[in-house]
Amino acid sequence: MATLSLFLSLSLLISAFNFAEPQSFIGVNYGQATDNLPPPAATVNLLKSTTIGKVRLYGADGAIIKALAGTGIEIVIGAANSEIPALASDLNSATAWVNSNVVPYYPASNITLITVGNEVLMTMDQGLISQLLPAMRNVQNALNWAFLGGKVRVSTVHSMAVLSQSYPPSSGLFNPVFQDPLRGLLEFQKDNGSPFTINPYPFFAYQSDPRPEMLAFCLFQPNSGSFDMGNRIMYTNMFDAQVDAVRSALNAMGFRDVEIMIAETGWPYHGDNNEVGPSIENARAYNGNLIAHLRSMVGTPLMPGKSVDTYIFALYDENLKSGPASERAFGLYKPDLSMTYDVGLSKTSLTPTTVTPANPSPKPTAASWCVPKVGVSDAQLQQDLDYACGQGIDCGLIQPGGACFEPNTVSSHAAYAMNLYYQTHAKNPWNCDFSQSATLTSINPSYNACIYPGGST
Template sequence: MAKQHLQNSSFFILFILSHSFYSSKSQSFIGVNYGQVADNLPPPATTANLLRSTSIGKIRLYGADPSILKALSNTGISITIGTSNGEISSLASDPTVANQWISSNVLPFYPSSNIALITVGNEVLTSGDRNLISQIFPAMQNLQNALASVSLAGKIKISTVHSMAVLKQSEPPSGGSFDSEFGDSMKQMLGFLQDTGSPFAINPYPFFAYRGDPRPETLAFCLFQKNAGRFDAGTKITYTNMFDAQVDAIRSALNAMGFKDVEIVVAETGWPYKGDSNEVGVSVDNAKAYNSNLVSHLRSKVGTPLMPGKSVDTYLFALYDEDLKPGPTSERSFGLYKPDLTMTYDIGLSKNGDMSPATPSPSTGKPTGWCMPKADLSDSQLQVNLDYACGQGIDCSQIQPGGTCFMPNTLKSHAAYAMNLLYQTAGQNPWNCDFSQTASLTSSNPSYGPCTYPGGS
């Protein structure tokens, strides 16, 4: 069953890619968190210019800083703003406070600043504050009514953000269920989200999962690297990465409560590149692997096993380091960019990077050969390689229906073509044919019939 699922999904990836991936350099499902617990951040206008140079389509603020909202006007970037946990009580108890919040933080900026979502607090249900938990739903209602009073209900959504700790069970993904401790509050919120068409926002961090289980195979599972996968007996699906498993656990929990139409948004996910000596898994290599492989996974639009064919809107954490945050060094080391706008590491977000469809370069005359998957690869690893290669902007149209290399319609054949095409267009260097040590160069031309693999000498 797992092989059948994976092979069928390869066809779906390529179909989706042909219809939507190449349509734009900006990708609406890739977002970033813009925290401000720092004293060294560049001016908002400078940040707005940085964002314009990337494929980031969404940004999440933890408040509603007017200087940032002004700087983001007319950029087209979708903006999430938020209330603090400390504001929830007054918003819940007094509708006039909610009206004033909308008047101060939305009306002066919308629609030139593309505010799309307001998050009411952050991880309230798992805060342990029962009084605050009881107030989250009334606060959301009052803000919704305030939006309706100025004809913005439906144009701007209201939600709140949860940690993965709202789940009582997350493994296997098909058994995902919410903790009954949140019973009435969760039902009220989910009913609100369903009625208003608003998303369920969640913060999955495979990094924390690895920190609790620091085995090499867990690290590979968390980083989208080669691994044996984890079999879900409930669905007969083998999961090849932790991100999909965590998001599908939320999907299962929503479905179990009867809210199958409530969509999921990943409000935060990331990996720290630096930490204290006692923090496991913290390195630039791991942070780059997680974020770049996640971006490639999102770009492939394969989705998750329970939500195939679309990418969940995902906000990477974070745009910058926040040097004033308390706690271990890792808390201050999630930034994709430095305050001087240089990249901490490159995950392919630049519009001038790997976003443009590439075409095979003319042969240089050197014996470059062809890049092929190793013979013993599992379907799950072939799927990962296919997702990654086609997610880098190469032209995978020849392995779509009607393409000269579509037949044979097998995962191995499609992955081989895509991997070789990426190798040929990325520079024909040995490291371009690595794929986490699952590929190698060959001098035997794999072309057949009408299908020509670029390469050779």
């Protein structure tokens, strides 16, 4: 049989999902560096119309926390870097913080995590870095005294720059400069069961290496992949590679039991003229394919069979941010609550789309199937096969004993998987591209008991 990638074998273990229900592993960042936010109640109604199961706040806005009461949506609240010195030096300050920002709202508002500081290690402020762990301990003690220990956890958020080495993923290591403070933080988090929270952005990786192949790798699109000689794994997307680099770094320090949480990841839909990568097409492709990847429950190669809790940046644009235009163009929704672009989060629109050509062909109106082009190599078709089955579609029929297992060839298995991917993704013509190795046909390729999904659109 054609050899399928790790993603395919894992995808066969996926249980059925009701995508109309909120998914606990999909979250969103709700930033407030803007002057045009809709009222909290309107935002909560928007969130309830989606499958978003988690919200991360950078602070602890009482109006937002209260508005989320009774929704079941998990809430992450934050203490700012500027609050760390007081929290570290005075247990009473930590108690007052918890009594003001957690106790009045819990459990009606489902607060699950407090992040103390944001990318503190990258400030290189040794005084602030030394105060981070004491601040986290004091907040944890305040939670314990409020009988919330084990219910609300405490963590801090890190930049990917805490790693000195992230490629290949198996060689992931933390920067020696941060080893001592990280060890103390990780010991605390291991003891209290809180996650290591990190901000991976494939967008920035593409900006530093703007080749077409790198863009496809970052957007979860068909590509030749990146083979890790250290663990003998072929990586097909940057997100998995970055997350597994963090996993490797944690393992290397002896913290295999500390879970990873993605506090931020996203892609801007607009930028300055000199910025590489921002566009609606790329943002929709990254976020839409990321969501599909999470829903597949394939996981990453080093953490298979589950989806890492992931908070997409961001719910709304933050027009008061400084820096390049891209910093103000990450919002999935506009202040009027309409979508900036559709990534399949709405309960009434669950199929994420991928990057659309500038002049997309119209959808076919007759029955259509997606099949490989004549003359495409088995190597390319194997990549297409691995990609399609790695996106969460059910490739069981091309496994041994399946109705479409015979003929046992790469081209036959790829044809079935590519068509199923196309049919599952709204029959959009650009979802039957596969790096220009596939085409649409009106001839039904079904044979014997092997039925190819298809029909008029």
